[in-house]
Amino acid sequence: MAIDSAVTAYSPGQVNRFTRVGPGKSKDLLVAALFLVPAFAFLIVFVYFPTVLAFVLAFFNYHPGGSMQWAGVSNFTEAVKDSVFQRALLNSLYYAAMMVPATLVLSMAIALLINRVAKFYSFVRVLITLPYVTPAIGTAIGWLWIYNPSFGVANTILHWFHLPPSQWMGSPKMAMPAVVIYALWHGIGFDVIILLAALSGLPKGVLEAAIVDGARGWTRFFRVTLPLISPTVFFIVVVTLIGSFQAFSQMFALSVSSGGPEYATTTALLYIYQQAFQYGQMSYGAAMAVFLVVGIFLLTMITRWIGNRVVFYQ
Amino acid sequence: MLAARRIRRLLRGVIALAIGLVFLLPIYITLTTSLDTPAHVFTYPPHFLLDFNWSVWVQTWKENDWLLYILNTVVIAVGTIAIAIVTTVLAAYALSFIPFRGQAVVFSLILLVLMIPSETFLIPNFVTMAKLHLVDTRLAQILPYGATAFGIFLLRQFFLSLPRDYWEAARMDGCGHLRFLWSIAVPLCRPVLFVIVLDIFIGCWNSLLWPLMVTNSPKSQPIEAALAQYLTQNSSDWQGLSAAAMFATIPMIILYIIFQRHIVRGISRGEGIRF
Numbered sequence: 312m313a314i315d316s317a318v319t320a321y322s323p324g325q326v327n328r329f330t331r332v333g334p335g336k337s338k339d340l341l342v343a344a345l346f347l348v349p350a351f352a353f354l355i356v357f358v359y360f361p362t363v364l365a366f367v368l369a370f371f372n373y374h375p376g377g378s379m380q381w382a383g384v385s386n387f388t389e390a391v392k393d394s395v396f397q398r399a400l401l402n403s404l405y406y407a408a409m410m411v412p413a414t415l416v417l418s419m420a421i422a423l424l425i426n427r428v429a430k431f432y433s434f435v436r437v438l439i440t441l442p443y444v445t446p447a448i449g450t451a452i453g454w455l456w457i458y459n460p461s462f463g464v465a466n467t468i469l470h471w472f473h474l475p476p477s478q479w480m481g482s483p484k485m486a487m488p489a490v491v492i493y494a495l496w497h498g499i500g501f502d503v504i505i506l507l508a509a510l511s512g513l514p515k516g517v518l519e520a521a522i523v524d525g526a527r528g529w530t531r532f533f534r535v536t537l538p539l540i541s542p543t544v545f546f547i548v549v550v551t552l553i554g555s556f557q558a559f560s561q562m563f564a565l566s567v568s569s570g571g572p573e574y575a576t577t578t579a580l581l582y583i584y585q586q587a588f589q590y591g592q593m594s595y596g597a598a599m600a601v602f603l604v605v606g607i608f609l610l611t612m613i614t615r616w617i618g619n620r621v622v623f624y625q
Numbered sequence: 626m627l628a629a630r631r632i633r634r635l636l637r638g639v640i641a642l643a644i645g646l647v648f649l650l651p652i653y654i655t656l657t658t659s660l661d662t663p664a665h666v667f668t669y670p671p672h673f674l675l676d677f678n679w680s681v682w683v684q685t686w687k688e689n690d691w692l693l694y695i696l697n698t699v700v701i702a703v704g705t706i707a708i709a710i711v712t713t714v715l716a717a718y719a720l721s722f723i724p725f726r727g728q729a730v731v732f733s734l735i736l737l738v739l740m741i742p743s744e745t746f747l748i749p750n751f752v753t754m755a756k757l758h759l760v761d762t763r764l765a766q767i768l769p770y771g772a773t774a775f776g777i778f779l780l781r782q783f784f785l786s787l788p789r790d791y792w793e794a795a796r797m798d799g800c801g802h803l804r805f806l807w808s809i810a811v812p813l814c815r816p817v818l819f820v821i822v823l824d825i826f827i828g829c830w831n832s833l834l835w836p837l838m839v840t841n842s843p844k845s846q847p848i849e850a851a852l853a854q855y856l857t858q859n860s861s862d863w864q865g866l867s868a869a870a871m872f873a874t875i876p877m878i879i880l881y882i883i884f885q886r887h888i889v890r891g892i893s894r895g896e897g898i899r900f
Contacts, residue, residue, distance in 0.1 A: 339723050342802050346719035347731060350712040353771035358738050361749030368749060421644060430638040431645070437885055438645030444881045444888060445652070446831040448852045449873035452866045453655030459863075464654060464671050496651065501892055508893035557742060560833045563853065567860050580744055580834075587748055588838050597748045604745045611740075 369598035374591065386598035396599055398574050399582040400606075402487065406578060407555035409491045414551045415544065417495060418502035423532075425503075426510045436507065440500030447497065451564030454493045455480065458565075465489075480565055483575040490576055494561045498554070502547050509543035510536075538623045545622045549614050556607050559584065579603045652874065659867035666864055685868040689855060690843050695876070697763055698847040702829035704767040706822050712772045713821060714814075717780035718806050722792055732781075738774035751838055765839045766847065770828075776821040779894060783817045784810065820891040823884055830877060848873045 369386050371379045390396050425435050442450060457464045458479035466476040479489045513536065521535045537544070562576040563584075570577030570585065577585075580603065587596025657675055658666065659682060665672040685691075719725075720732050750769055751760075759765040787810070795805045811818075829847065836850035843851065852873050859865055881888060 340725045343719040343723040343725040343728075346715040346723070346802075350716035350772040350777060351734075353708075353712060353768070354734075354738060354774070356753070357750055357769040357771070358741065358746060361746035361753065362741055364749035364752065365745050368752065373752065424637065424644070425641045428634075428638045428641045430635075431642050435641045435645040436889070437882070439648050440885070440889065440892075441878065441881055442648060442652070443892075444827050444831075445877045446849045446852070446873050447833060448849055448856060449870045449877075450651060450655070452852075452856060452870035453651045453658075456658055456863055456867065457651060457654060462667055462671060464650075467671060496648065500648075504889055504892045553742070557744060563833070564856070568853070568857050583744070583748075584834065584838070587751075593748055593752070600744050600748060604742055607742050 365597055365604075366601060368594055369601050371594055373594045373597075382594060386595050387601075389595065390599045390602060395574060395577065396579075396582060399570075399577045399579045400602075402575070402577055403556050403558070403579045405487060406491065406558060407552055409488065410494060410555045411548055411551050413491065413495055414499060414502055415547060418499050418506055418547065419544075421499070422503050422506035422510060426507060436503070439503055442497045443500035445497075447560035448564045450497060451493065451561070454496075455565060455567075458489055480576075481572060483573045486566070486572060486575040490561050490565050493565060494558065497561070502551070505543055505546065506540070509540040513539055541621070541623045545618045549611065549618070552614060553607055553611060556580075556603065556610070652878070655867045655870050655874070659864055659871055661864065663864075681864040682868045682871075685865045686872070688865075689851075689869070691848070691851075691869070691872050693843060694846055694848045694851040695872075697845060698830055698849075701763050701766045701847055702826045704763070705770045705829055706825050708767065708771040709773050709776060709825055710818060710822065713776040713780055714806070714811060714818070716772070716777045717784055718802070718810060720777070720781045721784035722805070722810070723802060735774050735777050739778070747835060747838060750835075754839055759839075761840050761842055761845050763845050766829075766832075766836055766845070769835070770825070773821065773825065775824070779821060780814060780817055783814055787813060816887075820887055820894065823880075823887055824891055827877070827880070827888070 370382060370384070372382045372386075373379050421439060425432060425439075428435065456462075460466060460476060460478050460481060463479070465479055469476055477485050480486050517535060517539065518531075521531050526534060557580060558578055559580045562570060562578050562581050566572075566576045570581050579599070583596045583599045583603065586592045586599065654671070654673075657673060660676050660678055661672060662676045662678045665676060716735070720728060720735070746769075754760050754765045759768075791809060792805060795809060831849055832847065833849045833853060836847050837853060840846045840850060846854070852869055855869050856866060
């Protein structure tokens with residue numbers, strides 16, 4: 312399901328390149344309809360209808376098991392004025408601003424390194440991608456221990472480099488970077504895998520021609536390799552960006568559900584969850600979700616617009 | 626010259642291996658913490674060796690219903706897989722082997738699902754579950770994932786890659802769609818189905834937000850949500866927490882070691898959605 316959110320970035324392009332859609336026989340139409348009914352039954356009840364309902368709910372005051380009262384735009388105005396929600400949106404933005412470049416650089420470095428390692432290639436790939444399939448809370452517990460100010464490994468490492476110890480998840484300043492480090496560890500395997508797939512699919516001839524022409528090291532990387540894999544790189548940017556705004560488990564786990572210290576790790580989705588399910592403010596949560604979703608949608612559009620101008624599609 | 630190149634290659638291998646081990650370290654630390662003798666837990670610098678003191682594991686396992694949580698997770702995963710595979714196979718087949726008017730529109734509706742962030746429908750789905758009196762049931766965690774747009778997309782892609790001649794030949798012999806689907810298309814697409822099954826299983830095992838919303842008692846809680854609750858209640862019992870974390874993590878590690886080829890293939894195929 313992690314992959315599901317990954318593909319939200321891509322809109323229907325040329326849909327039917329392969330099937331020739333001619334006027335089918337009426338019997339075919341019947342069979343097709345029967346085959347499509349089960350899937351669409353679920354999609355209508357649990358995706359299409361609730362998407363509409365999400366917008367409707369935001370205009371009412373709904374209480375679980377209780378009534379619905381018209382609330383106009385009051386939920387929206389309340390959200391705009393809510394200083395914690397503003398903080399949460401900024402936190403999400405801050406998280407995304409750290410995650411996107413860090414993911415890109417780190418995954419590229421790792422992929423380039425292990426791509427040329429014949430010896431332990433598959434073993435190293437397994438180790439790096441393992442965290443990606445492990446549960447977030449399960450692994451965050453280990454990281455909470457690593458970040459423990461008195462006994463954790465994180466401060467031991469700082470000590471090796473003669474740096475002052477940090478409070479990590481106890482410090483409003485360091486908490487979000489600490490979440491980012493954890494999130495990179497947890498998620499980078501996904502990016503490394505698709506980069507490795509892109510690198511292995513590079514046309515050999517082009518690379519050899521570049522070598523013959525004397526393109527070396529970094530020149531070859533920036534002039535030949537990077538343009539060739541730019542669609543994949545762009546894919547990673549979009550997926551990481553959207554994923555950052557959807558981040559929940561990471562902050563929930565490392566802040567032990569609080570979003571603290573001092574709201575430092577309260578991201579938009581975590582705040583929506585807290586309001587809707589810990590304080591029962593369903594409609595208020597729905598109104599904030601509308602803001603978040605519209606924001607994600609606009610961001611996707613902007614990124615796509617930029618991508619279409621920058622990315623080199625063969 | 627040749628020796629220098631060999632040394633450089635070896636060096637690169639060693640660096641790669643070191644990075645790989647760094648990625649393993651946090652899980653290893655969780656393991657050592659859970660197996661430490663009490664004297665070794667609170668030491669500085671940290672103690673890195675395995676003590677194999679299983680008493681915390683036994684105690685943590687006994688004091689909470691972990692087996693029930695794992696069972697819940699498996700029931701939810703198997704239920705989701707059973708429903709999703711049927712809906713996926715049928716829909717993907719209709720969208721690739723049966724030409725009908727409006728196919729492109731129907732397919733765009735599937736792609737639309739991939740574009741809607743899941744946060745949109747979490748709260749409304751809770752409202753639906755409340756209306757259906759399904760809050761705090763395992764069924765409430767199965768139904769919303771009964772159809773997977775990603776799976777339909779992936780399988781349709783595969784069906785389209787099959788030669789049309791198969792269907793033409795089968796039809797000549799008087800074979801209908803249902804028969805063709807069951808005896809030819811499904812056996813051929815088993816590897817893709819397996820990728821989808823793994824994706825759903827891992828997704829169910831690791832899912833947190835929706836279970837936190839829709840469950841509130843152990844009878845329906847899956848492992849990750851139960852662990853989250855355990856964490857908020859025992860946030861200073863490091864050894865117990867680490868042992869519980871291992872209960873949730875080890876099955877995924879084993880699954881990954883066995884099926885890593887399939888999982889990696891699933892991830893790199895997922896990228897094929899860009900076109």
